[in-house]
Amino acid sequence: MNYYGNRQAPGSPRLASMLPVANVTSPSLITAPAIGEYWPGQGGINGGFVPARGDVPEHYLIFGDKDLGEFKWGGYEKESGATSKWNGKANTDALIAEGGHPAAVAARAFTADGHADFDLPAAAQLYQGWAHDLISTGAYWSSSQRSANNAFYMHFDDGYQGINGKFDELRVRPVRRFFI
Template sequence: MKPEMITLKHGDATIKMPASSLAKIAMASTFAVVFPQAANVAPAAPTTIPALGEYWPGQGGVNAGFVSACGDVPAHYLIIGDKDLGEFKWGRYREESEATSRWDGKLNTDALIAAGDHPAAKEARAYTADGHVDFDLPAAAQLYQVWVHGLIAEGAYWSSSQRSANYAFYMYFVDGNQYSTVKSYELRVRPVRRFFI
């Protein structure tokens, strides 16, 4: 059976194609308008990738490794700020938070900033380096990645991942374990950002 053909004319140009092909093109065009690329995901400029643990010129910190696409977040490199910001409370002890992702620090930090009174997240978000203002308090999995690559050797650092109304996760870099502790305690903060490729 021959496919149904459609003829399109515009001025002197004529295109004849199967109706099913035109439908596919129309659907793709519609989806491109209705579901544009995420606003916070800009295509990255080609660059030389420094070794793990080396400062990445122009990216605001140290290369903490490649992260595969997960959920709505495309593949990217994790960049960790090259200095500690100090010790801060996680904040809002005895209150539930929407910051429950164990791998998406940006999602968590956005929730903490929106809720207010989260000093560790506020300090991480306020950090700037090499002109970048998109730093976050790392999620639990992001801190684990930093430990796996040996980029921090000691200390206890807050994650942005809540455990409960009273507790949030942190990474103890001396032994490589993750624990949860009271949100009113003061722990170290090291900001991270995502460099999309």
């Protein structure tokens, strides 16, 4: 649904708004590139539309256009507050605050097209990337903890999503949210 409560198909022009704001007189129209295409000015590849959930408004998911390398998840044998399966920003915020999480630090340090608001994706965000064939191969960390010893990851070769030891090194692909 758009700001005014009307349903719109993903990929159609959308009214741009960060959050509902009073005194908005002339909202801009946004036309998204096709899923999987680079979105000029947004820092990466269009990962598709994400409906509002909880306190997070509807947005597009933007995947960084390159891997950052392999990093440890960190925090082995320690419980983390990074337990959301869909909110990579909340998870990354928790991991950065806790300290000792190299994959989250790498994702947060990434910048592109002037944007410095990238995160380590949550498990559902990685799954969305796999569902849209945005990454073709390799195993990538999510920001979603499973236990004191394990965190979720996504294997893009076959779509397997499982858990791995936090001490292992896996690939990192940053994501950001483009609110509409």
